[in-house]
Amino acid sequence: MHPLLVDIELVAFDLDGTLIDSVPDLALAVDAALAELGFPAAGEARVRDWVGNGSLVLMERALCYSILAGSGKSDPATGLLERAHAAFLALYGRDPGANTRLYPGARECLDALRGRGFTLVLVTNKPHAFIAPLLEGLGIAEHFSLCLGGDSLPEKKPHPAPLLHVAAHFEVATGACLMVGDSRHDIAAGKAAGFRTLAVPYGYNHGEPVRQTDPDGVVESLAELV
Known part of the structure; x- marks a missing residue:
């Protein structure tokens, strides 16, 4: 298990560029x-x-x-x-998942974390209406206890409000939560909410290396988490 998961109870994942190539x-x-x-x-x-x-x-x-x-x-x-x-x-x-695929290691990561009892949530800036069709099509909907889209709350990432919402919803201290994402918006939201932050370098960060956002950790594949 990755050291960043020590004492963590809840893991929040970004979607596009982190779990899926959409x-x-x-x-x-x-x-x-x-x-x-x-x-x-x-x-x-x-x-x-x-x-x-x-x-x-x-x-x-x-x-x-x-x-x-x-x-x-x-x-x-x-x-x-x-x-x-x-x-x-x-x-x-019409078909948001026709050519969308999970990144290597994503399914293994979700399976393992869920099996170990972590609360898994999805916090994305994608409109909420598209989340369920994508997750169901990829066979990972059951892994998440809560999914927030960019239109679920008045604010979206990089604002910390969505992450603070999920922590409060599950009554988990923010210091026991981890934000996993591919962009500066994910890392900024995580830091502002008091979450630990983990970045993946293969996603969408406007052409900038995500390491420059100074996350608490970086993994080349989500499989490294477990």
Whole structure:
């Protein structure tokens, strides 16, 4: 067992970039939404650097890129972002897990932690409506005692509110909780909430090394936790 798990009772996991590689499906929906509005595609590589702050910010970044790098087309009318976001949600919601896969070691980690009696929760900035279809499709829904999306509370990561909520919900001291994520937002939220923090380097951190966020630990694979 990893030393960071000593005296830990609750482990909070990020989803995208930590447990799952969801960018293939996100990028397809982003590009399809852009196409509906007459903008050029962004492409999977760029979307990979934009994930992490929720779907609205994802589409805002995609629009900014496409307007600047594409035809130069700009729509001065209000509601452009809202229309793009609505299109993305509809398109992504058709099958959010078609090309999404668990990272190596993720299932083994969840199985082992659950078997040892840890309380496992999911805290993601992804809209809550997409969480259950993804977890059920990947066969890991039963591992989590609580799942929070980016729209579950008034604040989302990097704000500590979601983590403080789960600690209070399960009546666990924040010092007995661990936040596991792939981005600076996960680590910032964990630190602000008084959680221990563990980072994985393979996810989505806007092209920046997650080690620069000074987490309490880094593992190359979640299998190293157990």
